[in-house]
Amino acid sequence: MSIVFLILGGNRGNSREIFSSAVRMIEDRIGTIESLSGFYRSAAWGFTSDPFINQAIRVSTHLTPEAVLAECLHIELLHGRTRSGTGYEARSLDIDLLYFDQRIIRTESLEIPHPRIAMRKFVLVPLAEIAPEWPDPASGLTVSQLLTRCSDPAEVEHLLD
Numbered sequence: 001m002s003i004v005f006l007i008l009g010g011n012r013g014n015s016r017e018i019f020s021s022a023v024r025m026i027e028d029r030i031g032t033i034e035s036l037s038g039f040y041r042s043a044a045w046g047f048t049s050d051p052f053i054n055q056a057i058r059v060s061t062h063l064t065p066e067a068v069l070a071e072c073l074h075i076e077l078l079h080g081r082t083r084s085g086t087g088y089e090a091r092s093l094d095i096d097l098l099y100f101d102q103r104i105i106r107t108e109s110l111e112i113p114h115p116r117i118a119m120r121k122f123v124l125v126p127l128a129e130i131a132p133e134w135p136d137p138a139s140g141l142t143v144s145q146l147l148t149r150c151s152d153p154a155e156v157e158h159l160l161d
Helices: 015-029 065-078 121-130 143-149
Strands: 002-010 031-036 039-042 052-061 094-100 156-159
Touching (some): 002 121
Antiparallel strands (some): 002 094
16 A cells, blocks of 8 residues: 555636545545645746645555556546646646655656645645655655745645635
């Protein structure tokens, strides 16, 4: 059994409803949900758009990293995600694979740990809620330490559930 951390994000449609549906699909298709962060709002990162909602998830799975990625992409598609290929854009659902156990994977289609974790408060804040002591295998720092060192000036607001 492997431990996987995912981050859900979206800024189109009712994000809470979309995330709820996506979480059910993750449990059906990927594995057992061990923990969920609360919901967090932050400005779009890397482009101008409406604010995003994010939520971190810890999942235990028997799947391979490639199979988890394929399921995440399929779940995004089922929730209306389209990719234009032109960079960052507004979306109904984005699911990023952050960690897969303590593995470091660099292939054409998959980078684990996610290469921009340490630069993004909108990822680190919800992740620190559910896994503050999780060690980042690339840096050797915990998620809490990454958050403390993060220079991202963005405000990340915890939303009441």
